[in-house]
Amino acid sequence: xxxxxxxxxxxxxxxxxxxxxxxxxxxxxxxxxxxxxxxxxxxxxxxxxxxxxxxxxxxxxxxxxxxxxxxxxxxxxxxxxxxxxxxxxxxxxxxxxxxxxxxxxxxxxxxxxxxxxxxxxxxxxxxxxx
Numbered sequence: 389x390x391x392x393x394x395x396x397x398x399x400x401x402x403x404x405x406x407x408x409x410x411x412x413x414x415x416x417x418x419x420x421x422x423x424x425x426x427x428x429x430x431x432x433x434x435x436x437x438x439x440x441x442x443x444x445x446x447x448x449x450x451x452x453x454x455x456x457x458x459x460x461x462x463x464x465x466x467x468x469x470x471x472x473x474x475x476x477x478x479x480x481x482x483x484x485x486x487x488x489x490x491x492x493x494x495x496x497x498x499x500x501x502x503x504x505x506x507x508x509x510x511x512x513x514x515x516x517x518x
């Protein structure tokens with residue numbers, strides 16, 4: 389496939405895949421073949437955790453489902469109720485900066501990954517240390 393494949397199955401609006409094969413299934417239907425999908429989802433999750441600015445609802449849902457947490461389980465981890473998680477995911481409310489960071493840390497813990505968040509902050513490091 390020469391054109392990028394818009395990977396809407398991820399639940400995210402801005403994921404495009406390149407060099408994806410189109411195969412024909414046993415019934416003659418054309419099907420997209422996405423190799424190494426677990427690794428792909430890990431790359432997407434890691435990119436979301438490192439992005440600048442607050443996560444949006446679709447990104448929160450992707451991360452939560454990637455680490456196999458229910459809304460109630462994630463809410464319990466960050467000290468909120470399940471309805472709040474649902475409202476964030478549906479875009480009814482924007483997550484605030486402190487909850488965004490706590491949510492990212494909870495997801496990172498579940499993924500057992502660690503990295504420096506200094507590049508995510510909107511405040512330059514020189515100003516943040518004053």
